[in-house]
Each structure stands twice: as C-alpha cells, then as structure tokens.
Amino acid sequence: MNTKLKPATPQTLEELKSDIINRYDSMSKRLRLVADFFVQNPNTVALENLVVIAREIDVSPSTLVRFANFFGFAGFSELQQLYRSQLKGQVSGYRERVRHASEMTGAIKEGHHLLDAFSGPQSLAIENLSIDISPADFDKALGLMSSARIIYVTGARRAFPVAYYLCYALMRADVDVILLDGVGAMHKNQLKRLTENDLLLAVSYHPHADETNECIQIAHERHCPSLVLTDHSIHPCKEVITHGLQVKEAEMMGMRSLSTSMHLAQCLVMGLLCRQEDQENG
Structure with missing residues (x-):
C-alpha cells in the first residue's frame, strides 16, 4: 500500500512560486519551459487562453495541462484562476496598496505600531x-x-x-x-x-x-x-x-x-x- 502523501495544491501565487522553485529540478525540460514563463509572465497567464500561452512558450497545450496536474490542479483552468484572482487584487501605487492591505487584513497602519509591524518580519528575513x-x-x-x-x-x-x-x-x-x-x-x-x-x-x-x-x-x-x-x-x-x-x-x-x-x-x-x-x- 502506497502511503506517500501528495503535496498540497498551492492556494496562492506565492505558494505556487515556492513549489516551482522547490520542485524545479524534478521537472522535465518542457515543464521547466512552462515554469519559467509562468514565473516571468503572470499577467499573460491570467489573461490569455490556453492555446495562445502554449504558442508563446512553444509547447503543446497538453503540456500546460500536465504542468497544472504536476502541482495538483485538476486542469489548466483551475491553475489559471489562481493567476486571475491575484490579478484582480493587484493595485499600482503604494497609497492604494496600503488601503488594500488594510481593507483585506485589518492591518494596523497608525503611528508607532508600524515600527513593530515592519521591523519584526525584516529582522527575521x-x-x-x-x-x-x-x-x-x-x-x-x-x-x-x-x-x-x-x-x-x-x-x-x-x-x-x-x-x-x-x-x-x-x-x-x-x-x-x-x-x-x-x-x-x-x-x-x-x-x-x-x-x-x-x-x-x-x-x-x-x-x-x-x-x-x-x-x-x-x-x-x-x-x-x-x-x-x-x-x-x-x-x-x-x-x-x-x-x-x-x-x-x-x-x-x-x-x-x-x-x-x-x-x-x-x-x-x-x-x-x-x-x-x-x-x-x-
């Protein structure tokens, strides 16, 4: 009986990027081409269809499906939805980013609390x-x-x-x-x-x-x-x-x-x- 656990399917783009880095060496040459493109061109992945993206990478559409399956997604559409969700949440300027973070997480953005909120993660890094x-x-x-x-x-x-x-x-x-x-x-x-x-x-x-x-x-x-x-x-x-x-x-x-x-x-x-x-x- 095979008790080996399957890796969890990424829930965010950051998790997917981390998985791509960690599993990059285990990918085939064609899957690496897809990985490189997906990391460098997230907006294209979010907005274009399967055929167009495959043509851009110079691989077959089935390779994109295999790439999605490799990371636990049922198909390319499910993987693409991750990119589209991220794209919807993107904001351009710093002022908009602060407002967006506050609305999404309730992050403290007043006075002296910012020193502690910012210095902790930076010190750990x-x-x-x-x-x-x-x-x-x-x-x-x-x-x-x-x-x-x-x-x-x-x-x-x-x-x-x-x-x-x-x-x-x-x-x-x-x-x-x-x-x-x-x-x-x-x-x-x-x-x-x-x-x-x-x-x-x-x-x-x-x-x-x-x-x-x-x-x-x-x-x-x-x-x-x-x-x-x-x-x-x-x-x-x-x-x-x-x-x-x-x-x-x-x-x-x-x-x-x-x-x-x-x-x-x-x-x-x-x-x-x-x-x-x-x-x-x-």
Missing part, C-alpha cells in the same frame, strides 16, 4: 540570510569580486538603491567600480570597455528589468563573469549567469523591503575587504 546563502555560495561571490579588474554594478527601478549603495561602498573600499546608471539610455555605451577580467554585479528583482537583463547578456557575450543578487532562483538569464545569491525580502502591506539586500551588500563589501587584507598579510 535578515536572520535567515545566513541560512538561505551557504558558506560556499558566499565565498564564491567574494572570489569573483576579489579577482575582478573593475566591478560594473547595475540595478534598475526598485533594485537601483541597492546597486547605488554597492557602488558607494566599493568606492569607499578603494575598489575600482563603475555604476551603470543608464542615464540617457546609455548603459550599452557604459559597457564598451567591459572585458573578461572584469565582473558584472547586478541587482535584479522580479519582474526583472529589461535593462539589467541586457547587461547580463552583454557580459556573457564578452566572456565577463556575472554575479547577480536576486529575489528569485528562476531568472530569465539563468543560463548565462555565472553565480547568483538569492535574497528573500520581507513584505508588509504590499511593500517589499530592501533591508536584507542592503545587509547582504554590506556583508559582501566587508567580506571583500577582509579577504584582501588576508591576501596582503599572507
């Missing part, structure tokens, strides 16, 4: 960073940084503050660094002198900015290694990224924090300085 990132992965990241002639740093939109801080901290550490700020849409020109002896350090959050993806692709074409700080293990450029560190940020009232990313940025710079000092003393 920072504490878990040393668990989420293994010593080997962190050491590999430091190795890439320490061997680079010049570190090119890039990050767009929400990721830009982390990229800017990394550039500032590396400058203060006397490391040769260039911030790819993309002013005037000149990020390609800023990469003209990129070589295989340099490093592209990218900060990239879902949904990953096209400008950042383009920088990663250019680095790959120039045989330049890339180190990517990201909030998701399934990245559109995952096939060409040299190494990645995954950051899990806390989310409160529809807003995702940057505290864990900033903490990681500081640790990377301090770790690089410690490694350089050890090399000089050795």
Whole structure:
C-alpha cells in the first residue's frame, strides 16, 4: 500500500512560486519551459487562453495541462484562476496598496505600531540570510569580486538603491567600480570597455528589468563573469549567469523591503575587504 502523501495544491501565487522553485529540478525540460514563463509572465497567464500561452512558450497545450496536474490542479483552468484572482487584487501605487492591505487584513497602519509591524518580519528575513546563502555560495561571490579588474554594478527601478549603495561602498573600499546608471539610455555605451577580467554585479528583482537583463547578456557575450543578487532562483538569464545569491525580502502591506539586500551588500563589501587584507598579510 502506497502511503506517500501528495503535496498540497498551492492556494496562492506565492505558494505556487515556492513549489516551482522547490520542485524545479524534478521537472522535465518542457515543464521547466512552462515554469519559467509562468514565473516571468503572470499577467499573460491570467489573461490569455490556453492555446495562445502554449504558442508563446512553444509547447503543446497538453503540456500546460500536465504542468497544472504536476502541482495538483485538476486542469489548466483551475491553475489559471489562481493567476486571475491575484490579478484582480493587484493595485499600482503604494497609497492604494496600503488601503488594500488594510481593507483585506485589518492591518494596523497608525503611528508607532508600524515600527513593530515592519521591523519584526525584516529582522527575521535578515536572520535567515545566513541560512538561505551557504558558506560556499558566499565565498564564491567574494572570489569573483576579489579577482575582478573593475566591478560594473547595475540595478534598475526598485533594485537601483541597492546597486547605488554597492557602488558607494566599493568606492569607499578603494575598489575600482563603475555604476551603470543608464542615464540617457546609455548603459550599452557604459559597457564598451567591459572585458573578461572584469565582473558584472547586478541587482535584479522580479519582474526583472529589461535593462539589467541586457547587461547580463552583454557580459556573457564578452566572456565577463556575472554575479547577480536576486529575489528569485528562476531568472530569465539563468543560463548565462555565472553565480547568483538569492535574497528573500520581507513584505508588509504590499511593500517589499530592501533591508536584507542592503545587509547582504554590506556583508559582501566587508567580506571583500577582509579577504584582501588576508591576501596582503599572507
């Protein structure tokens, strides 16, 4: 008698994304194509029909049904309903997000209570960073940084503050660094002198900015290694990224924090300085 329990069917998109990450290695090549598309294009999955989505991914419609069954859904329609429900709940601005969270959960949004409500989840996320990132992965990241002639740093939109801080901290550490700020849409020109002896350090959050993806692709074409700080293990450029560190940020009232990313940025710079000092003393 087989007593093995079936995994529970995801009830939210966050649960589905977590399941996709955890079970990604056990999927067939075609199911991985579907997984990549679903993670990167949730709105398309919510709004288009089965045939159109299958055509976009270049798989058969039956593959989408198998993908839905793989995660415990009765069929594609049931899986798509999860995306449609999420889409209905989406709100654009921060003001609308706070109002929406308050209406949905009754979240406290007054005065000093916010300090406690926000600091708790963020503190926990920072504490878990040393668990989420293994010593080997962190050491590999430091190795890439320490061997680079010049570190090119890039990050767009929400990721830009982390990229800017990394550039500032590396400058203060006397490391040769260039911030790819993309002013005037000149990020390609800023990469003209990129070589295989340099490093592209990218900060990239879902949904990953096209400008950042383009920088990663250019680095790959120039045989330049890339180190990517990201909030998701399934990245559109995952096939060409040299190494990645995954950051899990806390989310409160529809807003995702940057505290864990900033903490990681500081640790990377301090770790690089410690490694350089050890090399000089050795």
